[in-house]
Amino acid sequence: MTYEPRATHTATRFYGRLNGAELLGLSAVLVAAYALVHSGSADAGAATTAALFFVGLFDPVNTMLGRFDSVQQAAAGLARIVGVTLGGPASDERPQGPISHPGTALVVHDVHHRYGTGPDVLHGVDLELGAGQRLAIVGATGSGKSTLASLIAALRLPSSGRVTLGGTDTAGLAAPTPDGRRRIMLVTQEHHLFLGTVADNLRLARRDASASDLAAALAVVGATGWIDALPDGIDTAVGT
Known part of the structure; x- marks a missing residue:
């Protein structure tokens, strides 16, 4: 399961409900206008003006609500810039020398994972990588490649099963150590080059x-x- 279909589905529901609210409001104005014109309390010109004002009101409201997505994206971008600029230890605190490793084998044992209450997207994954080995995982979009990588990097915890490095759960190795280093890093395909x-x-x-x-x-x-x-x-x- 990927985030793009979920985001599209959420946006479609949002704008669908927004259009439904506009239709409901305009219908109410037209019904009220018909009743007023029929009773002689208002003329057709006033009723038409009220309907046009209501339609004109919804255009800026739709625009304002649609801009919230851009505002959220801008806020996320700003947070990343601040994180890149201020995150991590100061340069004079960065340790030098080789990084010690707690073991040589990365083991994924009988890992299952699901998002929320949905179905499993990973089913009993087993693999073992020794020091210096490389592994390429290929598959269609949504087959679980990124999910498996995030489990190995301990960005998520498996629904069941274990992921260990040298016999130690990766969840305890992904966090920064007292010397400011991380034992496990994940470099994703989502990147950005600054000017x-x-x-x-x-x-x-x-x-x-x-x-x-x-x-x-x-x-x-x-x-x-x-x-x-x-x-x-x-x-x-x-x-x-």
């Missing part, structure tokens, strides 16, 4: 990073060759 160079974007995580620090970070994720192929290397402008 600037590649180096500027990398320094969002560490503002005082030197050129050698950036080169080391690119080497760790295997992006050195790709960056070197850009017209100006790490100083290539992106996000335009």
Whole structure:
């Protein structure tokens, strides 16, 4: 189950009810106008004017309610910018040296997961990855790939089953340790490039990073060759 159909369904219901309210209100105005004209308390011109005023009233109301979605998106974007700018330990508090690992095997054992009271989207998943191994999971949209990744990264907890690293539940390894590090990280396909160079974007995580620090970070994720192929290397402008 994905979020896009749910969001579309919610938006359709919202605007459907909004249009229904407009129809109900306009019908009430027309019925009242008919009764007043029929009794001689108002003429056809006044009744028409009232109906037109009501229709004109709903246009700005619809526009205002529709803008709430844009406001919420802007608020979420602002929260992310603040999180990128202020989140994480200060540069002088960042530990140096290799990260110690609590074990070598990542094990997913008989994992089931569902969202809320819905049906299971994962059914008895089992896998084991040793140190240095890589695993590619493919499947159609909505088949549970992102859900499994979020369970491994402990962003969600499985409905049943266990996910462990070196025999320790990943839920206890995903949180920052006292030295400010995380044992498990999840990099999703939802990304954003800010206006600037590649180096500027990398320094969002560490503002005082030197050129050698950036080169080391690119080497760790295997992006050195790709960056070197850009017209100006790490100083290539992106996000335009």
